[in-house]
Amino acid sequence: MNAVRVLVGTQKGGFVLAADGRRTDWTVDGPYFGGWEIYHMAASPADPDRLYASQSTGWFGQVVQRSDDGGRSWHPVGNDLRYRGDPGTHLWYDGTPHPWEFTRIWHLEPSLTDPDTLYAGTEDAGLFVSTDGAATWTELPGLRTHHSAGSWQPGAGGLCVHTILVDPSNPEHLHVAISAAGVFRSDDGGQTWAAANRGLRSEGIPDPEAETGHCVHRIARHPARPDVLFMQKHWDVMRSEDRGESWHEISGDLPSDFGFPITVHAHEPDTVYVVPITSDSQHYPPDGRLRVYRTRVGGEEWEPLTRGLPQHDCYVNVLRNAMAVDALDPCGIYFGTTGGQVYASSDAGDTWNPIVRDLPRVLSVEVQALP
């Protein structure tokens, strides 16, 4: 690996940041699709030149873009994502039934082995798959028709499938996270689903330990240890040893266990990163100090990482899809803020530098390590 490419989705377009393996001198290309919301850009692990982007606005709906040359050129592909059959209803914010309506793609998850195959997680919550390079899409309705789905309610950002994890040891094993329904697990490639929220406790719902209804902000895993999952919930940082069958809290000595992203070091399965946020009603770092927290022991004991990050008067947020790691050694960590900064660390979080400071609000960050 001798280069990296950082794919940044923002509220007003997509950007591609690139550097060689030293990760000190960066080029910034973009905006691509200027003026549109780019909820996610993702690269195929099987073909580093194959990229996908979710492009949308409230005016013109959903467009899906594909690049076959590493982002130098893009072309629109299929954007017809229809729920199969009668989509039914979920609960609206006020607790009344509300018809399932497609709004946008939050997350694109390309196959580990086939550049033409990818999943899309949508708002309202659904899971779609394409096997022809995003030309056409088919819903996997087993998720949306889970027995609990009629009781799902949106989080502040909508009722969205925002995270999709594919087990590298068995691609039939999928996890998704839905705000505000929780984690769901499939062992058959997405045909059938089970809730995977045992051990979660959420004070904002009538039964704090209900099977579903938890506002899970993000889940992550290390590819070499697929049974272990980490979660940043609305409140609480959690860990599962058994593929989400049960969870226990690992918030430990964090200054706040509210936050959005969580990610795992590329080479150390017990090194995990979060960005604590003050509270559910104050979406900015505690004390105006932007601190990434790292555990090297799988949770409970966390250390603040501050070198190069603003330590006063900082009131940005880091959204759930806006932190990622590269596979170089030492591992690189990247995150984008609602203030438009993208910070990078090329030493596993010890020191940070801004790659770019004045982008639109950053919605997502993904990283490719390139040969």
Next chain:
Amino acid sequence: MIRVVLPQHLSTLAGTGREIELDIDGPATQRLVLDTLESAYPMLRGTVRDPSTRRRRPFIRFFAGNQDLSHESPDAPLPEAVAAGTEPFHVVGAMAGG
């Protein structure tokens, strides 16, 4: 020949200028103009009308000859000046947001 004026985002997406010309096969109606538009520029499918219901997206309006045609039947004849190509059919993104 029908002249259609697109909002900037859609002309960029379609890779065209703001105004395009369409040859339509039949009487000029909203439905036929939009069907022809989407056939000529498939990347615009779903951006003006919902792909499943084929209804105008909520923040899209249709103007022609200083008239708002957004709430006309999709099968109503368009004004003669639009059908004759002397007036364009405007696809407009509502003024909202930034």
